[in-house]
Ligand SMILES: [Zn+2]
């Protein structure tokens with residue numbers, strides 16, 4: 586394990602027990618629809634013949650209809666895959682949206698992505714790592730479902746800058762304390778990839794703008810609303826304070842739920858039209874949701890305690906890449922207030938902490 590200059594690794598250096606005692610990763614399996622289930626059945630049958638006894642009634646029926654489509658064949662050993670292309674290329678199992686973008690180089694398909702991921706990872710200028718080799722994306726045509734790249738060894742990598750809006754649609758669970766409210770439910774996320782950073786050895790060497798169409802999708806969301814303001818924070822410092830708290834909480838999400846830092850997004854606003862208060866909303870960055878924010882909602886006490894420790898123990902003065910600066914921030918880490926962030930996280934810990 587080599588720790589890097591990012592918030593989670595810095596937290597582990599100061600709290601090695603958290604690294605050693607996290608236990609088994611908790612796997613989250615979101616509900617999948619018929620199309621995704623068919624993909625899993627086809628991929629399983631491509632590995633080994635799938636016996637009827639291994640399938641439930643619904644899966645048997647899906648397997649039969651896949652036979653009718655020529656994807657599977659029923660043999661004495663069970664269902665086998667008979668597609669011409671590889672099963673995982675035909676059914677991208679990480680694609681929850683049903684649409685795919687083919688990433689190509691010289692006419693060869695390197696991999697496929699759903700449109701959301703393609704906007705973030707296969708935009709023009711993006712450096713894509715595929716089978717240990719780097720490719721620079723030259724063109725992304727979302728309508729035709731294709732991105733073209735060239736093979737080139739480059740010493741840098743890129744990070745998409747994502748600006749998002751979330752409209753809360755419904756509440757499925759909530760909890761109130763004296764001055765704040767936390768809740769989870771469903772939301773409509775609109776994401777815009779507004780640009781990208783080129784990074785060489787942890788240093789940003791350039792920032793480029795992009796003009797890609799926005800993408801909207803429904804997802805799982807969790808939010809925190811501050812109903813009585815935050816003591817000690819002037820109105821002018823509020824946007825930078827809740828923005829900093831959003832970044833710190835996002836950075837700590839992988840500590841509690843099996844996910845990557847980019848799998849969950851956040852939006853903070855001094856006034857949310859749905860809640861009527863300063864609010865931070867977190868969303869699963871997957872069309873349909875992936876069970877991440879429900880997991881964060883359940884582990885809320887640990888999440889805020891870890892985020893509070895992360896920021897208050899960081900020796901920097903105004904915020905740094907090891908605490909509240911985020912390489913993914915769509916507003917270039919502006920505004921941010923480290924003292925305000927600490928005040929918010931402290932007040933949340935006092936209200937919702939486990940100690
Ligand atoms: Zn710092």
Ligand SMILES: [Zn+2]
Pocket residue numbers: 828832911914915916918
């Ligand atoms: Zn941000």
